[in-house]
Amino acid sequence: MIxxxxxxxxxxxxxxxxxxxxxxxxxxxxxxxxxxxxPRFRGFIRLVVNEDGSxxxxxxxxxxxxxxAGCITVKGEGKGKERHPVVFDINFGxxxxxxxxxxxxxxxxxxxxxxxxxxxxxxxxxxxxxxxLLEDYxxxxxxxxx
Amino acid sequence: xxxxxxxxxxxxxxxGTSLGKVEEDVMREAFKTQDLWVNMGPQHxxxxxxxxxxLALQGERIxxxxxxxxxxxxxxEKLGEFKTYHxxxxxxxxxxxxxxxAMNHGYVVAVEKLAEIEVPERAEYIRVLMAELSRISSHLxxxxxxxxxxxxxxxxxxxxxxxxxxxxxxxxxxxxxxxxTYFRIGGVADDLPEGFIxxxxxxxxxxxxxxxxxxxxxxxxxxxLSRTVNIxxxxxxxxxxxxxxxxxxxxxxxxxxxxxxxxxSVYDKLDFEVAVFDGCDVYARYLVRRKEMLESCKIxxxxxxxxxxxxxxxxxxxxxxxxxxxxEVYAAVEAPKGELGxxxxxxGSTRPYRIKIRAPSFANLMSLPEMCKGHLVAxxxxxxxxxxxxxxxxxx
Numbered sequence: 001m002i003x004x005x006x007x008x009x010x011x012x013x014x015x016x017x018x019x020x021x022x023x024x025x026x027x028x029x030x031x032x033x034x035x036x037x038x039p040r041f042r043g044f045i046r047l048v049v050n051e052d053g054s055x056x057x058x059x060x061x062x063x064x065x066x067x068x069a070g071c072i073t074v075k076g077e078g079k080g081k082e083r084h085p086v087v088f089d090i091n092f093g094x095x096x097x098x099x100x101x102x103x104x105x106x107x108x109x110x111x112x113x114x115x116x117x118x119x120x121x122x123x124x125x126x127x128x129x130x131x132x133l134l135e136d137y138x139x140x141x142x143x144x145x146x
Numbered sequence: 147x148x149x150x151x152x153x154x155x156x157x158x159x160x161x162g163t164s165l166g167k168v169e170e171d172v173m174r175e176a177f178k179t180q181d182l183w184v185n186m187g188p189q190h191x192x193x194x195x196x197x198x199x200x201l202a203l204q205g206e207r208i209x210x211x212x213x214x215x216x217x218x219x220x221x222x223e224k225l226g227e228f229k230t231y232h233x234x235x236x237x238x239x240x241x242x243x244x245x246x247x248a249m250n251h252g253y254v255v256a257v258e259k260l261a262e263i264e265v266p267e268r269a270e271y272i273r274v275l276m277a278e279l280s281r282i283s284s285h286l287x288x289x290x291x292x293x294x295x296x297x298x299x300x301x302x303x304x305x306x307x308x309x310x311x312x313x314x315x316x317x318x319x320x321x322x323x324x325x326x327t328y329f330r331i332g333g334v335a336d337d338l339p340e341g342f343i344x345x346x347x348x349x350x351x352x353x354x355x356x357x358x359x360x361x362x363x364x365x366x367x368x369x370x371l372s373r374t375v376n377i378x379x380x381x382x383x384x385x386x387x388x389x390x391x392x393x394x395x396x397x398x399x400x401x402x403x404x405x406x407x408x409x410x411s412v413y414d415k416l417d418f419e420v421a422v423f424d425g426c427d428v429y430a431r432y433l434v435r436r437k438e439m440l441e442s443c444k445i446x447x448x449x450x451x452x453x454x455x456x457x458x459x460x461x462x463x464x465x466x467x468x469x470x471x472x473x474e475v476y477a478a479v480e481a482p483k484g485e486l487g488x489x490x491x492x493x494g495s496t497r498p499y500r501i502k503i504r505a506p507s508f509a510n511l512m513s514l515p516e517m518c519k520g521h522l523v524a525x526x527x528x529x530x531x532x533x534x535x536x537x538x539x540x541x542x
Contacts, residue, residue: 009366016362017300026307042321068233098236098327
């Protein structure tokens with residue numbers, strides 16, 4: 001009865017919130033602040049080139065076959081060691097970021113990046129071709145203009 | 147109190163006596179009232195997605211209820227017929243997107259049973275670890291939104307703080323925060339990264355302390371109690387006959403947990419208690435989930451201890467495209483929402499002939515009208531919260 005009159009049950013809760021009132025907030029103020037994704041983070045997919053600038057990709061087409069969303073198109077040219085991709089498209093509008101393509105690639109020609117800001121008005125922008133897949137994705141990261 | 151006729155009703159009404167559950171027929175007779183049909187959803191914040199309810203009301207009391215689903219139907223089961231066995235895994239993530247690991251788990255267990263694939267023990271432990279972490283994260287999200295619906299906003303913020311820690315752990319190990327796609331047929335995608343075990347241990351240390359935060363705000367809070375105790379009752383018998391499973395049926399005093407009653411993976415080697423409370427109401431379901439979070443935390447600790455001592459392979463050699471033998475299989479796991487079953491029919495080709503998913507949310511939803519009859523409109527929101535549905539799983 002006394003407990004009820006003094007509202008100990010509610011006071012207990014208020015005590016707890018008061019305690020947190022004086023602690024630092026845990027919120028990250030996106031887009032002013034950003035967290036760095038972990039190395040395994042599956043963001044946009046990127047093509048990797050050799051040191052001399054030639055494609056690592058051998059256009060075997062395994063990535064296109066394993067993709068559950070069917071968003072990769074590969075066409076190759078040449079035979080044996082000369083084989084390289086002519087067309088390599090990833091449609092990030094359809095991509096589900098499972099990174100099966102990265103996992104299956106026999107020559108490690110694909111890699112995941114920490115770039116995740118794929119919300120876009122222009123759907124065509126998300127259709128990455130072979131040149132766009134080689135670019136440094138950092139330049140597209142959104143920054144907060146003060 | 148049962149009201150016999152108009153006269154008695156008016157007497158009681160004049161005295162200001164609380165009538166309790168008034169017999170509907172008498173009400174109709176006395177005041178010539180008609181049922182009022184009210185539409186709730188699909189864009190209602192407390193339906194946790196796109197659930198639509200049609201309520202038949204007498205005053206503010208619910209006489210009848212109809213559940214309308216299908217607004218989030220994506221045809222996952224049909225899509226499975228056009229994907230190889232591996233390609234279906236990312237789709238299972240998107241069923242119950244709050245506990246993606248548990249959804250993966252059910253599927254891979256079913257396929258492994260069908261194709262008779264042996265899984266390395268370390269992979270099993272990692273799977274259990276991940277599934278339990280997602281159980282905690284699912285229950286945290288449930289507690290957050292359920293409390294928010296009922297009116298306790300602070301809990302929401304605290305729960306999300308802890309959920310963020312789990313999502314960080316997921317990101318570290320799997321690469322995805324929500325759609326993890328970590329499990330593979332015959333194991334998991336990759337071994338745990340360096341530093342994961344320490345970070346996870348840190349979480350296990352902090353978490354029981356943090357549960358006290360939620361307890362302070364809810365456990366004995368009189369507003370919380372008046373909104374949850376004796377609300378949306380369902381008896382064990384009725385619940386079982388309607389196919390209720392998971393924490394919702396354990397809140398009705400049925401000791402039935404697939405992790406104990408039909409152990410899969412390595413659950414038979416782990417030490418944990420099954421949370422059972424027999425209040426049959428919203429509060430009992432809250433207690434079950436609250437205890438389950440703490441028990442899951444214990445399981446995570448045990449898994450971490452084992453994983454530290456026993457390095458080894460985490461993936462059996464299974465080709466990306468394989469042909470399981472002709473046949474059919476049903477395998478079920480205990481997902482955070484209840485019994486999650488996959489029924490797969492194979493015709494011996496690289497793709498499943500048919501996949502049927504026994505989604506716990508879908509089955510649990512069927513007992514919602516039973517729970518809500520005779521209660522007020524505001525209690526519907528508490529009832530929806532208490533059975534913890536995810537519409538991605540209901541509509542598939």
